[in-house]
Amino acid sequence: MTETDDVAVAVPASPASMTFADFGEAFLRKVVHRRRVLEVVERVLGEKIELGPIGAGPGRKFARVHATGWFQPMSGVEIPGPDIAFRVIIPVDVDFAIEIARDVNRFRARLLVPVTVKLRLEPPLDLMVDVVLPEEDEVSLQVETDKRRSAVLQRVAGLETELRRFMMRVMEKEFAKPHIQRIMRIDLLQLVDDSWPHLVDRLLPDDPPPHHDPGAEAPADLL
Template structure:
């Protein structure tokens, strides 16, 4: 659940520039907008392999899956920071040359997302790349033998490293990065221009 910030003390009709800036950031950097900065990867497929795992890398892993929609929780303090969790579902197969074993993995990828202000009136959202050790992974095997093979081949660790690297790479694609850089100055110019009165031809003529 998102923690609500305490209201700033100010006059009912006026506030300081510092108060305005803090209020503006609270209104601008909402969970929905933060999620919008990474939701471009939701629904993207994951497809990798064959990849060698285990002793001698003899076993080959092939996996297919999909990235789900993230959830956000605001962390206390400043700068404004959220913890995002991105779910990933994977179905994969270990090929031991003579036989194949099938598994399913539910993975949760945690991200720390922080909003910063810049002197040129931008809001820049930084995303800390996921650490493989921080991923939560629920591994299910089809049968006792498959579970044993998973432990022998260290599938858990290999999947953590691959998924963390894959999500980090997706988050650095140009169209995703662009959503994390908001030019507030341009928005102000557009809003101000829209409010400015337009002088008609008759007004201009009468003023001469």
């Protein structure tokens, strides 16, 4: 045995291989992550919405309601499971006014709208984004009131239901707009084709090294 016979020689481990299915899922999870989903939803909805005027109370003629809502920073989490999906909470601060017989009462409210965003694939190579809006009773609505304003709200029966319903109609309208629907289907092949020239320019040097032919004769001054 030589002096080196008992010395362990470290052999670099081969990188673990992965299946194409694993690669596809890992790619989507890393590219379409939570922060990017929130950014897309925020851009779709914009900064504020106008609600109304809508009728409220008995026969929807007892009072008229007009409101302006401002979207606040959203939060979200990835939903555990085999599918790629996110639960996004959309907070909306709302200033609204109730007009009853020309008497206007103003209120502030906070709505929390939970939305589910799901990713899936369709042939040939399209990434689909499905947005599932909540049921009306899943929308949280908290109104800031004092005793006088509380009495006004009690007179306008079903107002909170109307506000939730109107909010859902607004969001349905926003997500149904043609330019929004277009980004709900992303052609990944076209995306790669469009990016390929820039990718090649980035990976390949502008001036490649000169080709060296091992069989060529050496220059005379080196002999």
